[in-house]
Amino acid sequence: MMENKVVVDRMRCCYCGGCVGVCPKDALLLEEIALSVDSAKCVKCGACVKFCPVEALSFQK
Amino acid sequence: MDTVFDAVVVGAGPAGSIAARVLAEKGVKTLVLDKRQEIGAPKRCAEGINVASLKRVGIEPDPAWALRDIRGAILYSPSGRPFKVDLGKTSGYVLERKIFEKHLARDAIRAGARYMVKTLAKGVVLEDGRVCGVSAEFMGEEFTVRSRLVIAADGVDSKIARSAGLDTSNSLSDYHSGFQYEMAGLKLDDPDNLHIFFGADVAPKGYAWIFPKARDVANVGIGILGQLSGPGHRAREYLDRFIANRPEIFSGASPIEINSGGIPVGSAAPCLVADGLMVVGDAAHQVNPIHGGGIALAMNAAKLAAHVGAAALSEGDVSKERLGEYERIWREGDGVKLEKLLKLRAFMEKLDDDDLEKLVDILDSDEVIKLTNGEYGFLVKKFFRKAPKILPLARKFLT
Numbered sequence: 001m002m003e004n005k006v007v008v009d010r011m012r013c014c015y016c017g018g019c020v021g022v023c024p025k026d027a028l029l030l031e032e033i034a035l036s037v038d039s040a041k042c043v044k045c046g047a048c049v050k051f052c053p054v055e056a057l058s059f060q061k
Numbered sequence: 062m063d064t065v066f067d068a069v070v071v072g073a074g075p076a077g078s079i080a081a082r083v084l085a086e087k088g089v090k091t092l093v094l095d096k097r098q099e100i101g102a103p104k105r106c107a108e109g110i111n112v113a114s115l116k117r118v119g120i121e122p123d124p125a126w127a128l129r130d131i132r133g134a135i136l137y138s139p140s141g142r143p144f145k146v147d148l149g150k151t152s153g154y155v156l157e158r159k160i161f162e163k164h165l166a167r168d169a170i171r172a173g174a175r176y177m178v179k180t181l182a183k184g185v186v187l188e189d190g191r192v193c194g195v196s197a198e199f200m201g202e203e204f205t206v207r208s209r210l211v212i213a214a215d216g217v218d219s220k221i222a223r224s225a226g227l228d229t230s231n232s233l234s235d236y237h238s239g240f241q242y243e244m245a246g247l248k249l250d251d252p253d254n255l256h257i258f259f260g261a262d263v264a265p266k267g268y269a270w271i272f273p274k275a276r277d278v279a280n281v282g283i284g285i286l287g288q289l290s291g292p293g294h295r296a297r298e299y300l301d302r303f304i305a306n307r308p309e310i311f312s313g314a315s316p317i318e319i320n321s322g323g324i325p326v327g328s329a330a331p332c333l334v335a336d337g338l339m340v341v342g343d344a345a346h347q348v349n350p351i352h353g354g355g356i357a358l359a360m361n362a363a364k365l366a367a368h369v370g371a372a373a374l375s376e377g378d379v380s381k382e383r384l385g386e387y388e389r390i391w392r393e394g395d396g397v398k399l400e401k402l403l404k405l406r407a408f409m410e411k412l413d414d415d416d417l418e419k420l421v422d423i424l425d426s427d428e429v430i431k432l433t434n435g436e437y438g439f440l441v442k443k444f445f446r447k448a449p450k451i452l453p454l455a456r457k458f459l460t
Binding site: 029 | 240343
């Protein structure tokens with residue numbers, strides 16, 4: 001797998017934090033209306049991308 | 062502005078504010094931190110709660126937040142056949158959570174707790190491996206609150222427990238992907254009941270719901286198993302299809318709010334305490350695995366944690382062993398019921414649409430109420446006589 005980093009689409013994100021709860025590496029952080037991915041911690045497992053109810057997370061092409 | 066409190070509670074949801082109230086009532090100097098600038102919003106919740114769960118933590122229903130009295134639920138089979146679970150009287154409410162949570166916070170503040178909003182708790186402060194406070198940020202200012210006890214009530218996106226080394230992450234096989242609109246302009250035949258829809262096309266390994274908040278206003282949502290979510294078949298897409306397929310309800314309706322969220326539906330987190338730390342609510346996965354409701358379990362766990370925490374503080378022993386009394390009592394109480402419901406969920410996930418239709422034929426209302434309480438001893442016997450096809454599954458998962 002040569003996936004690139006996980007990116008957040010700010011216009012789609014509903015800032016629910018559900019993705020944070022499925023991250024095995026604690027690489028996501030939800031602040032009030034800001035979701036960020038710590039690419040140093042992220043292992044690109046894709047759990048957050050799969051979970052997101054509104055497709056706000058994706059692997060950057 | 063570094064400060065000292067006896068206890069810090071992270072998260073001002075139902076769990077956090079109940080914990081704070083109970084601690085403050087016992088004279089514990091308590092600070093609650095919430096990253097949101099408005100307590101109660103945005104909600105990640107369908108807002109249903111039953112009467113008994115409020116009573117259990119000493120809350121009297123208030124029309125300011127208990128918007129609608131609910132008498133029971135109508136379950137719809139995959140083919141659309143209704144199954145009425147009638148409790149005969151007001152058995153629960155649909156809440157306005159942004160008011161409810163503020164009322165819980167007010168109660169805690171009146172009892173003596175202090176609150177800070179728009180304040181992000183970044184992690185625990187550790188000394189010799191023991192939790193002794195949290196680091197936080199408010200309006201660009203970083204500060205530390207020292208406290209002998211920290212209660213992590215910071216939801217599915219909890220950072221606090223994880224920063225102390227506890228694993229509170231969820232797996233996609235035990236986590237629902239949820240999406241919801243609060244909608245106005247609905248045509249609801251029966252706004253005094255919750256409406257719950259099953260079926261592989263409606264919500265795979267989950268359900269869709271309509272929880273009325275007024276005659277023509279409701280939370281309309283869906284939860285699907287996280288594992289089954291993916292491109293082209295996400296919770297939002299299922300919900301939009303659910304709505305499009307029911308013009309008789311939705312033709313004149315529009316959303317007034319969008320909500321989404323992750324719903325832990327597996328076991329509780331493997332460990333709920335550390336030296337100086339207790340974890341409660343969604344952060345601890347204290348959620349009913351059958352219906353995904355979390356408020357009731359969260360509030361009760363928070364009350365229990367606060368009682369144990371206050372006693373531990375007064376004894377001067379906040380070790381993992383001492384605080385572990387909370388975990389032991391919880392696992393022997395609500396934890397037992399949660400594990401039973403988890404078995405029932407595993408069983409239900411194996412049923413196909415035909416099996417669900419069969420259940421509508423053979424179960425009655427009282428039996429469904431029993432199931433929601435984790436009492437399923439009668440099922441195997443019933444299937445033996447009336448649904449032999451389902452019997453092997455029931456034997457595998459429910460005995």
